[in-house]
Amino acid sequence: MGEYGKPLPRGEGYHGDFYRFCKQHELRFQRCADCQAWRHPPRECCPHCGAFAWRWEQVSGKGQVYSWTVVQRALHPAFAEDVPYAVVIVELAEGVRLVSRVLDLPPQELRLGLPVEVVFVDVTPEVTLPMFRPCR
Amino acid sequence: MQTLKDRACIVGVGETAYTRGSGKSVLRLVLEAARYAIADAGLQPHDIDGLVLSAHYVNQEQLAANLGIPDLRYATTVQMGGASPVAALQSAAMAVACGLATHVLIPFGWNGFSETPVKRRSSGGKTYSLRPPENAMTASVRNYYAPYGAVAPMHYYAWLATRHRQLYGTTDEQMAAVALACREHAQHNPKAYMYGRPLTLEDYLNSPILATPFRVLDCCLETDGACAVVVTSAERARDLPHDPVYIMGIAEGHPLPADDLANRADPFAIGLSYAAPKAFAMAGVSPRDIDFVEIYDCFTYVVLLQLEALGFCRRGEAGPFAAEGRLRIDGDLPCNTHGGLLSEAHVWGLNHVVEATRQLRHEAPLQVRDCELGLVTGWGDFGDGSLVILRR
Known part of the structure; x- marks a missing residue:
């Protein structure tokens, strides 16, 4: 087993909180305690109503493909083994969007609105990345 | 309300050669472009009293010291990536319209070929230009894009x-x-x-x-090179050699x-x-x-x-x-x-x-x-x- 060479989230502040939930295989986003708006990436206060109060609320994990790019030439050496690979924007049912990968799907089969669900990939002993696969 | 319409003009422009491998520091490239632009405006470096920079590659202290600007009255930096130079024109136009400065220099240069992160890695990190600071955008990349291979x-x-x-x-x-x-x-x-x-x-x-x-x-x-433009007020522009561009x-x-x-x-x-x-x-x-x-x-x-x-x-x-x-x-x-x-x-x-x-x-x-x-x-x-x- 080679050392994991891909970039890892730095995980400072609220970003670290997000990934700590991922490590527990929970996909949680900030949700305003006042107006109930979801938000991502994490913010200090609600951009809709201004409330500082919020909680990390778990989402269904279901969403759909919003856009993507299929990388055919790696610009970072650690991704050379993956090409071609698609980096996908997934819109979750709750409305927040997450950059991720869709596993178990050839890139040419990607289309707008494709239903996907979250899977958790433990890429290192410390870090888990949320990824997606087509809904069964 | 009075707007900025027609209150400021571009009166000087200049650029270096565009190359892959300038062999020069970014500061040197920027100074060369600045001198061309200032000369094109019919001015001398000591006439410049305003600087609007883009991003981090050179700073106002370096430029003022090298150009010998005796009275730098207005200096600021725009942080909008590639949108910075045109936004810098806005800041310069405001400065000359309000009388905060008379001749504002807007320079930009970089070794966009020979000092990219990839080249820097292969050259052992040797570089003459300043490195970009972390910001909210790079935090998004680091935390949410790059782990998936969008880099x-x-x-x-x-x-x-x-x-x-x-x-x-x-x-x-x-x-x-x-x-x-x-x-x-x-x-x-x-x-x-x-x-x-x-x-x-x-x-x-x-x-x-x-x-x-x-x-x-x-x-x-990806190229190495620099450009510069000089902005002044519409009144002042009438005395300078080129037809003003408003x-x-x-x-x-x-x-x-x-x-x-x-x-x-x-x-x-x-x-x-x-x-x-x-x-x-x-x-x-x-x-x-x-x-x-x-x-x-x-x-x-x-x-x-x-x-x-x-x-x-x-x-x-x-x-x-x-x-x-x-x-x-x-x-x-x-x-x-x-x-x-x-x-x-x-x-x-x-x-x-x-x-x-x-x-x-x-x-x-x-x-x-x-x-x-x-x-x-x-x-x-x-x-x-x-x-x-x-x-x-």
Whole structure:
């Protein structure tokens, strides 16, 4: 087993909180305690109503493909083994969007609105990345 | 309310050679371009009393000390990535309109080929330029994009391009029209890095895909070089050697949120979408009055996106607009008449401002006949935007 060479989230502040939930295989986003708006990436206060109060609320994990790019030439050496690979924007049912990968799907089969669900990939002993696969 | 319309002028422009391997520090390149621009304005370095910089590569203390500016009255730095140089014009126009400064220098330069992160890695980190600071945008990349393999602007903007293609049917040939127009224009510009290297549609389609939908030839050049322009008040401009080029309308805009491309209610609502109506209103003109455009062309598709945001065509129609040949020198909206970032050089679009100024002086190598009004855009980071409408 080679050392994991891909970039890892730095995980400072609220970003670290997000990934700590991922490590527990929970996909949680900030949700305003006042107006109930979801938000991502994490913010200090609600951009809709201004409330500082919020909680990390778990989402269904279901969403759909919003856009993507299929990388055919790696610009970072650690991704050379993956090409071609698609980096996908997934819109979750709750409305927040997450950059991720869709596993178990050839890139040419990607289309707008494709239903996907979250899977958790433990890429290192410390870090888990949320990824997606087509809904069964 | 008094606006900035016609209150400030570009009176001097200059640039270094555009190369791959300048062998010079960024500061040296910037100083050379600055001296050309100051001389072009009929001024001396000690006449400069304002500096508006873009990003982090050089700082105001270095420039003032090297140019021997005895009384630097106004200095600031714009942080909008490639949208910075045009936004810097706005700051300079404000400064001269308010009397905060008389002659404002706007320089930009970098070793965009020889000191990129990749080259820096292979050269053991040796560099003469300052490194970029971390910000909210790089935090998004580090925490949410890069772990999945999206590590460069090409990848982030490709998400917009893919969605545009899926929704509106934008094609490879339509994106190619941007690259081909730029390359054709560069064949008339001896300073262009791609001068003497014409391009065909076949060449374009044969160039390898890096990240769909972008091929190598959808991407701007990486070059070393610097540009500079000098801005002064309309009153002062009348005493200087060149016909003044007036800043007729100018604005900047920022998408919401600016630090994440994925979570925008409307992904095609870019900074320019907010800025363009303001600049056209200030200038009192509409898109159909514009004789030529210099659009920030980091990627072919990003030009199409901006043409729609500017109002030159409706959403989804920029592809056919480009494919009809309208962006070519013989079209009704000549675009990137110097070759652009795609075929002249990548100087964060300050080279677009230099070119627009020469067009409006009627001294460009590939002249838009009888042009009176030109428009220049900047695009930076995750879609920050800026534009200026210039007149002779």
